[in-house]
Amino acid sequence: MADDYRTTEVGERYAQALFDLADETKVLDAVRADLASLRAAWNESADLRRLAQSPVIAAEDQQKGLTAIADKARFNAVTKNFLGLLAQNGRSRDLPGVIAGFEALYAKKTGVVAAEVVSAQALTDAQMKSIQTALRTSLGKDPEMTARVDPSILGGLKVKVGSCRWFMS
Structure with a gap:
């Protein structure tokens, strides 16, 4: 991988x-x-x-x-x-x-906040919007989102913003 x-x-x-x-x-x-x-x-x-x-x-x-x-x-x-x-x-x-x-x-x-979302399956547009809304609330600004599929993840999400990482189930 x-x-x-x-x-x-x-x-x-x-x-x-x-x-x-x-x-x-x-x-x-x-x-x-x-x-x-x-x-x-x-x-x-x-x-x-x-x-x-x-x-x-x-x-x-x-x-x-x-x-x-x-x-x-x-x-x-x-x-x-x-x-x-x-x-x-x-x-x-x-x-x-x-x-x-x-x-x-x-x-x-530039002040851009980049967020990478890794999931076991491809996320729908609605799911990505929901994650973006949650991150916007948390960060106070709109993040640039990238999504990646990693089938080795059994479930949940990995979200990385800068050097911070979150694992959500």
């Missing part, structure tokens, strides 16, 4: 570099959208995770694979070049940490 998106020291350093470059070149929102797509692909594709994490796949091949994915997805040039650099430096396995770090920096700069 896909890794949790937790910041790491290496991920934070790379995230800061990507964030600074995206901010300077005024493509912050485009890079954020690219990373959201990449996060979804990471969660759904064992092949992508294998490409990025396998110690037997050469860094050059990881670089070719990640830049090909970026081309196919029509990612911004900043994102594409960054993915190539990450793989070239042998750090493609740190991609989840980079994405988490980038999201934290984006939230800090």
Whole structure:
């Protein structure tokens, strides 16, 4: 299954570099959208995770694979070049940490509150609205919601906002 998106020291350093470059070149929102797509692909594709994490796949091949994915997805040039650099430096396995770090920096700069909801089955629109309303009441602002299905959860929900996690049954 896909890794949790937790910041790491290496991920934070790379995230800061990507964030600074995206901010300077005024493509912050485009890079954020690219990373959201990449996060979804990471969660759904064992092949992508294998490409990025396998110690037997050469860094050059990881670089070719990640830049090909970026081309196919029509990612911004900043994102594409960054993915190539990450793989070239042998750090493609740190991609989840980079994405988490980038999201934290984006939230800090813009004041956005991101919430991830993980459930055993896909949630209906009504269920997502109910969760969003509860979070809005709790947080005092409207969260940006993402949902993910994890069949290994027997029931209930996992809700993550920033570094806070809640488990609901």
